[in-house]
Amino acid sequence: MDPVCVVAHLPPGLDPGTVGLELVRRLFLARQGSWPDGTPAHPVNLPAASAIRDQFSREALGQGVRELAAYWNDRYFHGTRPPPTVASTEAMRLFLARTEGSVGYLPEADTRSLPEGVQRLFCLPGPS
Amino acid sequence: MLPPLRHLLVALLAVPMLARPSSGQLPAPPVVAGSSFEFGAYGAITVTSPEHPEEVERPAISELVAALMAWGRISGRASYLVEVDMAKQTTATWTGRESDERLAPVRMYLEFAAADLLRVRAGRFLTPFGRWNEYHAEPLTWTPTRPLTTYRPFAKSLTGIMLAGEASPGGIETGYALFWSPFPAWNEAFQEAEESAFGQVLGGRIASEVHANLTLGLSLAVVQREVPEVESDQESEPGEVEDHGRPLVGADIAWSGANLDLSAESSFLPTGRGLPREAGIYLQGAFRLWSQVWAVGRAEYYEPVDGRPVRTGYAGLTIRESRHFVVKLGRQFSRHPSEKLPGGWFLSLSSLF
Numbered sequence: 100m101d102p103v104c105v106v107a108h109l110p111p112g113l114d115p116g117t118v119g120l121e122l123v124r125r126l127f128l129a130r131q132g133s134w135p136d137g138t139p140a141h142p143v144n145l146p147a148a149s150a151i152r153d154q155f156s157r158e159a160l161g162q163g164v165r166e167l168a169a170y171w172n173d174r175y176f177h178g179t180r181p182p183p184t185v186a187s188t189e190a191m192r193l194f195l196a197r198t199e200g201s202v203g204y205l206p207e208a209d210t211r212s213l214p215e216g217v218q219r220l221f222c223l224p225g226p227s
Numbered sequence: 228m229l230p231p232l233r234h235l236l237v238a239l240l241a242v243p244m245l246a247r248p249s250s251g252q253l254p255a256p257p258v259v260a261g262s263s264f265e266f267g268a269y270g271a272i273t274v275t276s277p278e279h280p281e282e283v284e285r286p287a288i289s290e291l292v293a294a295l296m297a298w299g300r301i302s303g304r305a306s307y308l309v310e311v312d313m314a315k316q317t318t319a320t321w322t323g324r325e326s327d328e329r330l331a332p333v334r335m336y337l338e339f340a341a342a343d344l345l346r347v348r349a350g351r352f353l354t355p356f357g358r359w360n361e362y363h364a365e366p367l368t369w370t371p372t373r374p375l376t377t378y379r380p381f382a383k384s385l386t387g388i389m390l391a392g393e394a395s396p397g398g399i400e401t402g403y404a405l406f407w408s409p410f411p412a413w414n415e416a417f418q419e420a421e422e423s424a425f426g427q428v429l430g431g432r433i434a435s436e437v438h439a440n441l442t443l444g445l446s447l448a449v450v451q452r453e454v455p456e457v458e459s460d461q462e463s464e465p466g467e468v469e470d471h472g473r474p475l476v477g478a479d480i481a482w483s484g485a486n487l488d489l490s491a492e493s494s495f496l497p498t499g500r501g502l503p504r505e506a507g508i509y510l511q512g513a514f515r516l517w518s519q520v521w522a523v524g525r526a527e528y529y530e531p532v533d534g535r536p537v538r539t540g541y542a543g544l545t546i547r548e549s550r551h552f553v554v555k556l557g558r559q560f561s562r563h564p565s566e567k568l569p570g571g572w573f574l575s576l577s578s579l580f
Contacts, residue, residue: 121395129259130393130400131343139303161439166485170252172550172579173362175267178258178298178308 101206103155104222106213108195108202110138118202118220124159126202128170129179134200141201142182143194151188155204158223192217251442251481252362253402254355254432255391257346258306258338260299267296271365271577277569290575291316292365294333304341310334332417333384344392351386351417354425355404355432356446357492358479364579369488369513369521369545371555371575375529375537375568376507380475380496381450382425386413400436411453411468424453426468430475440484446477450496473499486515503531513545521545523557538562543573550579 105123109115117135125131126142134140145152147164156164171181185191191203196214210219273290292315298308312331336350353361359377362368387408394401408414411426430448437443449472479492493508507529513521523545530536543557555575561568 121398125393125395125400129257130253132257132259132340133343137342168549169483169547173252173367174256174259175550175579176269176296176362176364176367177256178260178265178296178306179256180259180261180265183261 100150100154100225101208102222102225103151103158103204104207104210105159105202105204105220106195106210106217107220108199108217110134110136110200112136113138115218115220120159120221120223123202123220124161127160127182129174129182138200141198143191143198143201143203144182144184145188145191145204146184146186151204151206155223158225159204251400251434251436251440251483252358253393253400253434253436253442254361254404254444255346255348255352255389255402256361257340257391258298258300258308260306263299263301265298267298267580269294269296269364269366269577269579271575273365273371273573273575275569275571275573277571286572288316289573290365290371294364296334301337305337305339307337308334342392344394346391348389348391349387351384352389352406354381354383354385354428355389355391355406356381356430356448356475357432357477357494358434358442358444358481358490359492365575365577366550366553366579369511369523369555370525370541370543370557371573372541372559374492374507374509374511374525374527375532375539376492376494376509376527379423379507379529380494380505381428381448382414382423382452384417385425385428386417387428401433402435403431403433405431406448415453426451426453427472429472432477434479440482442481444477444479444481446475446479446494448475449473450475469499469502471499473497488513488521503534506530516544519547521547523555532568535563537568539568539570553577553579 113134113136126140132140153164156162185194188205188209191205192214195201195203195217207222270293272288274286275289276286293313294310295313296310300306310333312333332351334352336348336352338346338348340346355361357377360383385408387406389404389406391404408425408428414425428448428450432444432446434442434444451469451472453468473496475496477494481490489512491510496505498504509525509527511525513523515521523543525541527539540560541557543555546554558572559570561570
C-alpha cells in the first residue's frame with residue numbers, strides 16, 4: 100500500500116515546519132480547532148470505509164476507524180462530530196484547494212502534483 | 228513461587244502492547260460544531276427485577292430516559308450546547324428513590340474559546356468531577372447501573388462558570404477544568420428532586436493521557452452541599468446548605484484497548500458538622516468476547532448508605548452494535564440489598580442518535 104501523506108492549505112504566513120504529526124493528530128481528534136497562529140483549522144476525512152482513511156487513522160491517530168468509534172460517540176455527547184468527509188481523493192484535492200486552513204491526507208502518488216495553495220507537509224512512515 | 232521481579236516488570240510493560248493506543252477523554256471537551264444548529268438525542272429504558280430483603284419484585288421499568296440535545300457554533304470562537312431531559316424516571320438518585328422530572332435542563336451553556344488552552348463556559352453543565360459523570364449517557368456506559376461513587380458525593384450538574392482547556396506538554400495530552408458555582412440559588416432553580424445538590428462549589432479536574440492508552444485524572448473541590456434528607460442529624464436540617472465547605476477529592480484511571488477496557492474511580496469527602504464522611508471506589512472491566520459482545524464486571528465499595536458501608540458487584544454482557552443500539556443485561560449483587568440499592572437482574576436498551 101502506498102504511504103499516506105498529510106496535505107494542507109495552510110493559512111498565509113504559517114510556517115509548514117510548525118505543523119507536525121502531533122498537531123495533525125489533535126486536529127483530527129477535535130482536540131484542537133486552530134492552527135498555531137490561531138486561525139481556524141478545517142480537517143477533512145475520506146469516507147469511513149476508505150482503506151486510505153483507515154491507514155491514516157492507524158498511523159496518525161493510533162487507532163483504526165472502527166476502534167475510534169467509542170471516542171467519537173463520547174465526543175458526540177459533547178457536541179462534536181468527526182471531521183467532515185469528502186467522497187474521494189479528487190474531492191479531497193478540490194476541498195483543500197478551495198478551503199484555506201484545511202488539512203487532509205492522500206496517497207503519496209496523488210501528492211506529486213497538487214492544486215495551487217496546497218502543499219504536502221509530510222508522509223507517514225507506514226505500518227511497522 | 229512468584230516469578231522474578233524483572234519478569235513481572237517486563238510483563239507489565241508488555242500489557243500496553245496487547246492493545247492499540249486509544250484516545251482518552253479529557254475534562255469538559257469543547258463543542259466543535261460545523262454549523263449554527265445541530266441536533267441529537269438519546270434514550271434508554273431499563274427493566275429490573277429487583278431483590279431486596281422485603282421482597283423480590285416483579286420485573287418493572289426502573290429507568291426511562293429521553294433527552295434532546297442541540298449545539299452549534301455562534302461565531303468562530305463561541306458555541307453553545309443544550310440538553311433537556313424530556314422525561315426521566317431513574318433510580319440513580321441520592322436516596323435511591325425515583326425522580327419523575329418531565330422537563331429538566333441537564334446542560335445549558337455558552338462557551339467562548341479564547342484559545343485551545345483557555346475556554347470559558349457559563350451556564351449549567353455536567354460537573355467535571357471524575358470521569359463517569361461527564362460521559363454518563365446510557366448508550367456510552369458499559370452497565371445499566373451507575374456506581375455510587377460517581378453521583379452520591381456531588382451534584383451531577385451545576386450552574387456556574389468554568390475554565391477549561393487542553394494542551395500536550397511534552398507530547399502528553401492533558402486537559403483541565405476549573406469550575407465555580409457561588410450562589411445556591413443558581414443550582415436550586417434546576418435541582419432535580421432527591422439528588423445531591425450543590426449550594427456552593429469551587430473545584431477542578433486535571434487529566435492526562437500519560438501513555439497512549441492510559442489516562443489518569445485527579446479531581447478536587449470544596450463543596451457546600453444541600454443537606455440530604457437521609458444521613459443527616461439534628462445539627463443540620465435537610466434542605467439547608469452546609470455552612471462550611473468540605474474538601475471532596477477524587478481520582479480516576481482508565482486503560483483502554485481494542486479488546487479490553489479497564490477503569491476505576493474513587494472519591495472521599497470527610498466528616499463535617501455531624502454529617503458522615505463519604506468514601507467510595509469502584510473497579511470495572513470490560514472484555515470483548517467476540518465482535519461487539521463484551522463481558523462486563525464491576526466491584527464497588529461505598530459508605531455510607533443508610534448508615535453503613537455497602538459492597539456491590541455487577542456482572543453481565545453488553546452489546547455495542549453502534550451508538551444507535553446498545554443492549555446491556557446483567558446482575559447486580561449487593562451484600563445488604565435494600566429498596567434503595569437492590570440486587571437483581573437489569574436489562575437496558577439505549578440509543579444515541
